[in-house]
Amino acid sequence: MFKILKYSFYDLIRSRWSYVYFLFYLALGFVLLFLNNDVSKAVITLMNIIIVLVPLIGTIFGVMYFYNSKEFTELLLAQPVKRSSIFLGQYLGVAGSLTLSLVLGLGIPFVLYGLFRSDAIFDFSLLLVTGAFLTMIFTALSFNIALSNENKIKGFGYAVLLWLFLAVIYDGLFLMSLIVFEEYPLDTFSLVATMFNPIDLSRTLILLKLDISALLGYTGAVFKQFFGTNQGFLVSMLMLVLWTVLPIWRLIHKSKQKDF
Amino acid sequence: MKYWQGIFFMVCLCLGHSLHAQTITICPSCETKSIKEGVEIAVDYDTLLIKAGTYKEFNIHIDKPLTLIGQNLPIIDGEDKGEIITVTADGVILDGLKIINVGTSYTKDHAAIRMIKNKNFEIRNVVLEKLFFGIYLEKASHGKIINNKIKGDAVDEFGSGNGIHLWYAKNIEIIGNEIRNVRDGIYFEFADNCTVKNNHSHNNVRYGLHFMFSNHDVYENNVFENNGAGVAVMFSKFIDMRHNIFRENWGTASYGLLLKEINDAEIIGNTFEENTIGISIEGTNRIAYNKNNFIGNGWALRVRGAIYGNTFTNNNFLYNSFDLSYNSNLNDNVFDKNYWSEYTGYDLDKDGIGDVPYRPVKLFSYIVNRTPETIILLRSLFMDIIDFSEKVSPVFTPDNLLDANPLMKKAGSKEPQLAVKSK
Amino acid sequence: MIVIQKLHKKFGKNEVLTGLDLNIEMGGIFAVLGPNGSGKTTLIKGILGMVVPNKGNISIDGHSIKNKWKYREGINYLPQIANFPGNLKVKELIRMIKDLRQKPSDEEELITLFGLEPFLNKKLATLSGGTKQKVNIVLSFMFDNPLIILDEPTSGLDPMAMIRLKELIQKEKKKGKTILLTSHIMQFVEEIADEIVYLLEGRIYFKGTIPALKKLTGQTTVERAIAAITTTPANV
Numbered sequence: 001m002f003k004i005l006k007y008s009f010y011d012l013i014r015s016r017w018s019y020v021y022f023l024f025y026l027a028l029g030f031v032l033l034f035l036n037n038d039v040s041k042a043v044i045t046l047m048n049i050i051i052v053l054v055p056l057i058g059t060i061f062g063v064m065y066f067y068n069s070k071e072f073t074e075l076l077l078a079q080p081v082k083r084s085s086i087f088l089g090q091y092l093g094v095a096g097s098l099t100l101s102l103v104l105g106l107g108i109p110f111v112l113y114g115l116f117r118s119d120a121i122f123d124f125s126l127l128l129v130t131g132a133f134l135t136m137i138f139t140a141l142s143f144n145i146a147l148s149n150e151n152k153i154k155g156f157g158y159a160v161l162l163w164l165f166l167a168v169i170y171d172g173l174f175l176m177s178l179i180v181f182e183e184y185p186l187d188t189f190s191l192v193a194t195m196f197n198p199i200d201l202s203r204t205l206i207l208l209k210l211d212i213s214a215l216l217g218y219t220g221a222v223f224k225q226f227f228g229t230n231q232g233f234l235v236s237m238l239m240l241v242l243w244t245v246l247p248i249w250r251l252i253h254k255s256k257q258k259d260f
Numbered sequence: 261m262k263y264w265q266g267i268f269f270m271v272c273l274c275l276g277h278s279l280h281a282q283t284i285t286i287c288p289s290c291e292t293k294s295i296k297e298g299v300e301i302a303v304d305y306d307t308l309l310i311k312a313g314t315y316k317e318f319n320i321h322i323d324k325p326l327t328l329i330g331q332n333l334p335i336i337d338g339e340d341k342g343e344i345i346t347v348t349a350d351g352v353i354l355d356g357l358k359i360i361n362v363g364t365s366y367t368k369d370h371a372a373i374r375m376i377k378n379k380n381f382e383i384r385n386v387v388l389e390k391l392f393f394g395i396y397l398e399k400a401s402h403g404k405i406i407n408n409k410i411k412g413d414a415v416d417e418f419g420s421g422n423g424i425h426l427w428y429a430k431n432i433e434i435i436g437n438e439i440r441n442v443r444d445g446i447y448f449e450f451a452d453n454c455t456v457k458n459n460h461s462h463n464n465v466r467y468g469l470h471f472m473f474s475n476h477d478v479y480e481n482n483v484f485e486n487n488g489a490g491v492a493v494m495f496s497k498f499i500d501m502r503h504n505i506f507r508e509n510w511g512t513a514s515y516g517l518l519l520k521e522i523n524d525a526e527i528i529g530n531t532f533e534e535n536t537i538g539i540s541i542e543g544t545n546r547i548a549y550n551k552n553n554f555i556g557n558g559w560a561l562r563v564r565g566a567i568y569g570n571t572f573t574n575n576n577f578l579y580n581s582f583d584l585s586y587n588s589n590l591n592d593n594v595f596d597k598n599y600w601s602e603y604t605g606y607d608l609d610k611d612g613i614g615d616v617p618y619r620p621v622k623l624f625s626y627i628v629n630r631t632p633e634t635i636i637l638l639r640s641l642f643m644d645i646i647d648f649s650e651k652v653s654p655v656f657t658p659d660n661l662l663d664a665n666p667l668m669k670k671a672g673s674k675e676p677q678l679a680v681k682s683k
Numbered sequence: 684m685i686v687i688q689k690l691h692k693k694f695g696k697n698e699v700l701t702g703l704d705l706n707i708e709m710g711g712i713f714a715v716l717g718p719n720g721s722g723k724t725t726l727i728k729g730i731l732g733m734v735v736p737n738k739g740n741i742s743i744d745g746h747s748i749k750n751k752w753k754y755r756e757g758i759n760y761l762p763q764i765a766n767f768p769g770n771l772k773v774k775e776l777i778r779m780i781k782d783l784r785q786k787p788s789d790e791e792e793l794i795t796l797f798g799l800e801p802f803l804n805k806k807l808a809t810l811s812g813g814t815k816q817k818v819n820i821v822l823s824f825m826f827d828n829p830l831i832i833l834d835e836p837t838s839g840l841d842p843m844a845m846i847r848l849k850e851l852i853q854k855e856k857k858k859g860k861t862i863l864l865t866s867h868i869m870q871f872v873e874e875i876a877d878e879i880v881y882l883l884e885g886r887i888y889f890k891g892t893i894p895a896l897k898k899l900t901g902q903t904t905v906e907r908a909i910a911a912i913t914t915t916p917a918n919v
Binding site (some may be wrong): 172 | 508510511534535536538545556557558559578581582601605628630631632633634635636637638639640641642643644645650
């Protein structure tokens with residue numbers, strides 16, 4: 001597996017897109033910090049970018065890489081290599097290089113700016129951790145989509161749709177159902193609904209740091225228990241791990257049954 | 261020998277009497293073993309010097325102008341039997357005592373120190389622990405309460421009393437005290453012309469500072485943090501609030517500052533940081549909010565009910581989840597020349613003032629007012645899109661609620677006072 | 684020995700293999716023939732484990748290959764369409780495969796044989812079809828393994844390379860290896876194959892030597908014999 005990972009990783013490191021992605025984050029980090037001169041504000045802007053852009057890029061990159069490396073995959077399949085190693089290796093190659101671009105691209109400007117001397121370091125690290133999780137989750141989801149769809153255009157379409165759904169439409173439906181059923185106690189429902197969307201989940205995790213004062217303004221006991229204690233953080237993290245592991249597990253499972 | 265001693269004693273007595281300054285020393289091994297005894301034998305203007313040790317006494321009644329000075333913090337242990345020191349005379353000074361175990365009662369407000377209808381007193385360097393009420397002023401005036409430490413062990417509002425309690429008091433100065441874990445740190449009821457300065461009131465069950473029906477008071481440079489709620493100012497007039505810090509007052513109905521039925525107050529140069537609600541405003545008229553910093557609060561300003569003639573100028577609104585929310589009309593109030601960290605406009609003529617107005621009310625804050633659970637969608641892309649469309653063409657938010665001259669840079673020459681976090 | 688028992692494979696509604704039985708003895712050159720869509724490639728990919736059969740069993744030397752991968756260490760495979768990762772250089776590709784297989788190899792000789800030296804530092808995406816096929820051949824002959832599977836090895840090759848390929852196959856056969864191949868070029872098959880397996884509609888229509896085939900159909904060339912076999916009843 002590590003050999004596959006190595007080759008996928010090298011392949012990606014050499015491809016133009018990894019650099020574009022890396023440079024994008026680098027530029028973003030510098031612009032946010034040095035034009036604004038305000039770490040707290042930069043962290044908030046970054047959060048908006050991370051929960052929207054990182055999933056999108058993870059999805060598109062994942063699908064693109066999967067289809068483009070079809071030949072590589074077929075070549076490997078005839079070699080004495082375990083199937084799950086091939087896909088896991090490729091997946092980790094993509095997710096790893098994307099995560100690396102994200103962490104380095106944002107990390108360098110922040111470190112140069114003097115992050116270690118600022119108390120925003122925890123917010124920022126949390127931001128990077130969630131960004132990494134989102135990359136892993138959405139790359140895994142997009143690999144699943146690509147694996148199930150031979151047709152490249154179709155696969156691409158589904159992947160973008162998935163992103164659109166989780167990033168925007170889901171919250172729209174969520175909001176509407178909250179307003180429609182506002183007479184009922186909704187705090188358990190809304191927490192559960194959050195768990196089912198990795199983007200919302202990551203957002204909640206960051207809100208726990210950035211907006212805890214607002215979240216505690218709500219009266220429900222379940223909310224209070226969730227946001228007021230470490231429980232919220234632990235549960236969210238656990239769910240994020242689950243969101244990462246499940247698509248990877250399905251990827252391995254499906255790949256074993258697929259014909260090439 | 262005996263003769264000389266007699267002379268000396270006589271001289272001292274005469275001098276003491278004529279200068280009003282005889283000192284009576286009290287210690288467990290002295291001639292005078294208890295404070296009550298000391299008070300009894302003392303005459304007006306005497307000083308009782310209380311040496312270190314534990315004195316198990318309560319109901320000490322001081323009815324003549326005495327000075328009680330503790331040496332190395334002697335402990336007066338009330339053994340939960342009731343009130344400990346009651347003062348009814350003018351000109352009493354209490355200094356350097358540690359008073360513990362005030363009896364808790366549901367029918368009587370037992371205090372560690374109670375002042376009744378007296379004036380010109382001073383309470384300083386006193387440490388109060390395990391108390392019900394701490395310092396209780398009943399119709400007292402012209403007193404000073406300085407550098408005391410009051411630490412209760414309150415867990416709920418019912419079985420607990422206030423740290424410093426003023427009832428019908430006038431011209432009192434409360435300076436440099438630390439008050440924690442009581443019901444209200446400082447409580448004012450019908451207390452006029454008082455000053456509250458440099459105090460640190462924290463971790464109290466209810467309010468850090470609480471005004472009821474009190475007028476013409478000033479509080480400045482105090483720190484209120486981690487209280488049930490920071491400061492409540494209710495039914496009072498002409499209160500000056502300056503340079504205080506309100507921090508981390510978290511909770512369902514929690515706020516840095518509550519204003520309820522308040523007229524003609526000034527709120528200047530305060531910092532509201534990481535409170536669930538920075539200022540909760542209900543029915544206030546003619547209040548000037550100037551040069552305050554609202555940093556990282558859930559709601560910087562939350563208005564319930566109609567308010568009139570308030571002006572908000574030169575304040576900094578930084579990274580609050582919501583800058584402003586309200587549930588009825590906000591006419592006749594002015595927002596001008598504030599700095600809003602969420603402002604995204606531009607300044608083409610470089611005069612430091614944004615060329616497009618800022619609308620501090622988001623559509624989302626309406627939705628949250630209506631359905632509180634929607635708070636969980638805070639900062640989601642969907643909400644941002646909705647807020648943006650509302651900003652472009654306002655439907656729900658009133659046209660005239662805006663800051664026409666938003667600042668491009670933070671207001672005030674000084675950086676906001678960001679005190680070091682004490683977590 | 685490769686034993687295939689009652690192999691079924693469907694792609695969607697399309698049944699490609701319908702209960703195929705086949706035994707291949709070790710040693711010699713076997714050609715799998717049949718029209719397009721008859722299941723040749725599916726059969727080969729089945730042996731390689733790239734296609735998972737719906738029913739039936741494949742075993743090599745007495746061991747079922749289901750969900751196994753280690754046995755591929757003993758197989759050299761030349762895929763029908765030479766698709767390689769375009770980003771890699773020829774040299775890197777060869778190094779990578781060597782790295783994956785961890786076995787002694789003699790790629791130098793093969794590179795010289797097919798005249799690939801000038802292309803070693805070129806990216807695979809820039810190569811012509813024929814050159815890619817040569818690279819393909821190098822990759823599938825560079826390891827010393829008992830089973831060699833060639834899917835359309837002749838496609839895109841110039842006459843010179845074709846001759847080299849034939850020589851190569853004969854050389855491997857002499858070492859006692861088993862070579863399983865598919866091809867459309869009957870002349871090529873006639874020249875090198877010891878035994879022929881003819882597939883039609885997912886079943887074996889004929890299995891035997893070339894002389895046996897000619898005798899059965901009464902034709903003089905393999906091409907004609909193959910054409911004739913579809914009209915005569917199966918003889919397995």
